[in-house]
Amino acid sequence: MYIPAHITGFFKIVRKNENLKTGSTGAGFSLDKGTKTEIKEGKGRIYFNGEEIDLCPAKDVLHHFKNVVGEEKFNIDVHYTSDFPLGCGMGTSGGCSLGLAHVLNDTFNCNEKPLEIAHIAEVKCNTGLGDVVAQEYGGIGINTTPGLPANIKKLKLDNINDYYVVVDIIGNKNTDTIINNPKWIETINITADAKLEKLLKKPTLDYLMELSYDFAKNTGLATDEIIEICEDLKFTLGASQAMLGNTIFCICTEKELKDVESILKNPVTCKIYE
Numbered sequence: 001m002y003i004p005a006h007i008t009g010f011f012k013i014v015r016k017n018e019n020l021k022t023g024s025t026g027a028g029f030s031l032d033k034g035t036k037t038e039i040k041e042g043k044g045r046i047y048f049n050g051e052e053i054d055l056c057p058a059k060d061v062l063h064h065f066k067n068v069v070g071e072e073k074f075n076i077d078v079h080y081t082s083d084f085p086l087g088c089g090m091g092t093s094g095g096c097s098l099g100l101a102h103v104l105n106d107t108f109n110c111n112e113k114p115l116e117i118a119h120i121a122e123v124k125c126n127t128g129l130g131d132v133v134a135q136e137y138g139g140i141g142i143n144t145t146p147g148l149p150a151n152i153k154k155l156k157l158d159n160i161n162d163y164y165v166v167v168d169i170i171g172n173k174n175t176d177t178i179i180n181n182p183k184w185i186e187t188i189n190i191t192a193d194a195k196l197e198k199l200l201k202k203p204t205l206d207y208l209m210e211l212s213y214d215f216a217k218n219t220g221l222a223t224d225e226i227i228e229i230c231e232d233l234k235f236t237l238g239a240s241q242a243m244l245g246n247t248i249f250c251i252c253t254e255k256e257l258k259d260v261e262s263i264l265k266n267p268v269t270c271k272i273y274e
């Protein structure tokens with residue numbers, strides 16, 4: 001099962017009593033690189049690109065299905081193969097949660113709701129608020145409702161194939177340290193305020209990038225290093241920080257691609273995944 005990586009440009013945090021209704025609003029897009037989930041016979045271990053890891057949302061999804069299926073039938077290990085690391089704002093933890101929920105639901109012929117199970121796992125573990133919803137829908141999404149049921153308006157572009165998304169991962173940034181911190185929540189929500197309405201009135205990719213860069217700078221989430229590189233990428237459609245990671249993303253045309261790749265240290269070139 002393949003789940004696309006997802007980049008959030010800007011977002012607002014909405015916490016409710018119910019995990020299903022807790023989530024984010026905002027905008028972002030899915031990529032043609034991501035995470036593949038497979039299960040094999042085993043003892044409940046989780047492997048990420050060959051290394052055993054402790055991944056809270058994956059464990060939560062496993063726990064849910066173990067209760068549904070019955071412990072005696074549940075002898076599996078999980079194997080993830082991912083293009084992007086965890087904790088870098090590429091929605092990798094979401095890809096792991098959602099991929100696993102789908103694989104288990106299909107394999108054990110359950111009649112569960114994989115998207116809901118994955119979203120609840122992400123919210124409980126503080127690894128994501130809107131990723132799995134966006135990943136399930138794909139494309140460029142404007143998310144107007146936190147949690148589920150989802151209300152995502154997709155931005156349809158005739159020339160979407162003309163664009164490349166170039167990603168440069170500089171380092172880690174764990175989502176839970178930000179989305180649980182009252183000061184960050186206040187700053188993020190004040191800065192995000194009005195951006196969604198603005199984008200809905202003028203739903204273009206350039207404007208999404210402009211609002212995202214404004215969000216990255218004005219929240220203080222982007223480091224000086226990231227801002228400096230984004231300034232160097234001003235000749236493109238736009239560049240900003242992937243939320244919530246220490247990661248740059250840039251949207252450019254084929255003509256600009258070589259210059260963009262030469263500015264970034266470890267460029268990974270992708271396309272938007274519809």
Ligand SMILES: Nc1ncnc2c1ncn2[C@@H]1O[C@H](COP(=O)(O)OP(=O)(O)O)[C@@H](O)[C@H]1O
Nearest residue numbers: 053054086087088089090091092093127174175
């Ligand atoms: N080797 C690892 N590197 C980074 N995160 C890891 C690793 N192993 C497990 N984790 C867990 O993965 C989760 C990453 O979540 P998050 O920061 O939301 O990532 P992403 O941006 O990929 O969605 C955290 O719960 C973290 O504890």
Ligand SMILES: CC(C)(COP(=O)(O)O)[C@@H](O)C(=O)O
Nearest residue numbers: 008024089091128129130244
């Ligand atoms: C921005 C974030 C809250 C976290 O994203 P990540 O670090 O990729 O888990 C995301 O889930 C969203 O709601 O848009």
